[in-house]
Amino acid sequence: MASGDDVTSFDPRRVRADIPQLNRVINDRSITYLDTASTSLQPRAVLEAMTRYYELRHANVHRAVYQTAEEATAAYEGARDAVAGFINAPGGSGEIVFTKNVTESFNLLAKSWGAANLGPGDVVLVSEMEHHANIVPWFQLRETTGVEVRFIPVTDDFRLDLSDIDALMKDVKLLSVTGMSNVLGTITPVRELARLAHRHGALIAVDGAQSVAHAPTDVVDLDVDFLLFTGHKMLGPTGIGVFWTREAILADMPPFLGGGGMIADVRTDGYTPASGPTRFEAGTPPIAEAVGLGAAVRYLEGLGMANIVFHEHALTGDALTRLELEFQGRVRIIGPPDTTARGGVISLDVDGVHPHDVAQVLDQFGVCVRPGHHCAKPLMRRFGLAATVRASFGPYSLAGDTDVLIEGLAHAVKMFG
Amino acid sequence: MSNLEDLYREIILDHYRSPRNRGELASPPAIRVEGFNPLCGDEIVLYLDVNDGVVTDLKMTGHGCSISQASASLMGAAVKGQTVEKARATILTFKQLMTDHESTLEHDGEPAKVDLRSIGELAALQGVVKFPVRIKCAMLAWNTLSQGIDELP
Structure with a gap:
């Protein structure tokens, strides 16, 4: 009955249930996978x-x-x-x-x-x-x-x-x-x-x-x-x-x-x-x-590509708003600040904390993000950065992933502040 | 969070926030040597004044993560004033610290290869061994120093 393009039929929790790796526990925490831009996770069907x-x-x-x-x-x-x-x-x-x-x-x-x-x-x-x-x-x-x-x-x-x-x-x-x-x-x-x-x-x-x-x-x-x-x-x-x-x-x-x-x-x-x-x-x-x-x-x-766009768009908008509210500029977003013509890849520059340290702290919360230059060094130079911390969404991402990201970032800010 | 606190000891955070021996020395006479970690983008430029076989002064510039920067700062504090021979020995000891398996650090019955009491504040970096990806961050300054010493006339 429900086709893939029917928005109501799409449920990211069902996608999650299809992905074995999302059952892993890392450092006593459920894994929070925010590195889809680097590589996505595979559903059982694959x-x-x-x-x-x-x-x-x-x-x-x-x-x-x-x-x-x-x-x-x-x-x-x-x-x-x-x-x-x-x-x-x-x-x-x-x-x-x-x-x-x-x-x-x-x-x-x-x-x-x-x-x-x-x-x-x-x-x-x-x-x-x-x-x-x-x-x-x-x-x-x-x-x-x-x-x-x-x-x-x-x-x-x-x-x-x-x-x-x-x-x-x-x-x-x-x-x-x-x-x-x-x-x-x-x-x-x-x-x-x-x-x-x-x-x-x-x-x-x-x-x-x-x-x-x-x-x-x-x-x-x-x-x-x-x-x-x-x-x-x-x-x-x-x-x-x-x-x-x-x-x-x-x-x-x-x-x-x-x-x-x-x-x-x-x-x-x-x-x-x-x-x-x-x-x-x-x-x-x-x-x-x-x-x-x-x-x-x-x-x-x-799943329906239109559903994926809709879902990731909502997650991205929510994350951008909350990161801004939560950190009041202490965490700078390196990319468009709103969801106009932008996807679910969010690069962050945490004031005073090196991306590798941020990622290390996040790992303790089971959060997988990518620190580094992301194989885009001319772009990094353009913005005077050596590296960023990048969080990215996939069809299996939930707003709860952003909760854990923010919790981990707050810990990093406190620790190095 | 016990692991994280093993890595980011207070001494490390202190050296990261207030790095020692930052700056440059006129080169020549100082030896100037650069280190670079292409994977992370960590960079260090080290200046060494060596007179009569003694590292009489040392300064550094660069940027990187807390581990690379704190390690560099701790290294400077350790080797400044040492003879070149003693500095070489300190480098070797530090390299050993970075290759000691964590089990030898944790179990009382198994003595670690490095006597932690003999290395002062450098011992704060022993937690890095539990984070293999970060060992190269801690080693950057030391490899750069090693290269600088090798270039001594």
Whole structure:
């Protein structure tokens, strides 16, 4: 009766009950998991799908003809179908390349598409709020091709500074930006940026690592050209990432890693690469991880992405308000202060207390947060910070998690005050 | 909270809030050496004046967590005025303290490798061993000092 998109059917306590790790007790406290932006926890449906695969139908894919091999191939390709549906890939599963993680997806983008299409005089435009995964591969490409890497600045209120964007777009061939900052929680205006890129004759790539699991993502509606994301931040396992681009672009991309599986033919005088996604999937792929990702996608669809957005939005608004009230500026939020175009990633700077000490105190309360630079050092430098403490929500988070966070933060403030 | 109080002893919090020997020395003649913990972003710059085999003065700048900063401050207080040979021995003793398994610190029958009575306030840092991720924070200043001593002419 209740569909996934029926708001009343969504209950985070039921999601919690599906996640074995949330039963753990740490330092005599129930675990309070607030590190979903780093990696999400897995529901039983994902763990069981992977176990069933290994117990019953493990075999190599695309090779043998015996029954379990056929089943393994069907399970692997079924995951590709599920992922294609999840982001509404217009060309279906033929546009979904499985990688190891977002970082590998960006390396595929830079080293295959980038190396073939970019050279001296061309520009890749990224932003100051990018994860290192969307910066370092471009610097590496610059070393080999002479392409220029340019940055969109970030405003004092933690948004992309688009005030001079037309000048920044000069000679840009690729605009590569995050859909949601893994430090600030800022959601970027992807649809607007896609229009802008296309008006300037450029393509647009979106780092969906943070955004895909926390908002509906439709690549046709957004009109983007590349979408890169990873399984373990969307309730799936580690070791599986996704690279999506339109079929026409994928067909012209040269192979990336070479070896078995990615070829149509190999002779003593050379090789012919395979066509389609397998051209980019050299070697035995992460089959069980793909199966797990497929299960995660179905699980998220069952919850309803609109419900997840609604739930996390409410939690974030509540947390931002309470942190401000409770600490009166002693705890500064490094990110947009309200829920307008921002997701459930909350970076904190506790006055006079180093992030590692804050996180250590929070650990005593069973609270899992991430201290550090979050692989976004240019952004940290922009705001004169070495590190922040980051708390982040998932569909299994509750307002009670914020209670424990505040209790722990108050203890840290008192201890070091 | 017993664990937490093991880690954040009052001496450590005191050295974090009021670090000793902060500042710079003219270099040269002082030896200037930098330490960096890329994982946490902890940084230290250490200045050493060494005359006739004695660490006659020592200053430091930098930033980091309470453990890295308190450890640096405690280290400065410990080695300032020591001979270089004694400072080397203190570094070794501290490294040993950071590798002593916690069981040897807690059980009376098992003597710890380091005699805590011989190391004064540095003993306050022994609780760090129970938090393996933080050992590198405590070691930063000591590794930097070690490097500085190795650079002595």
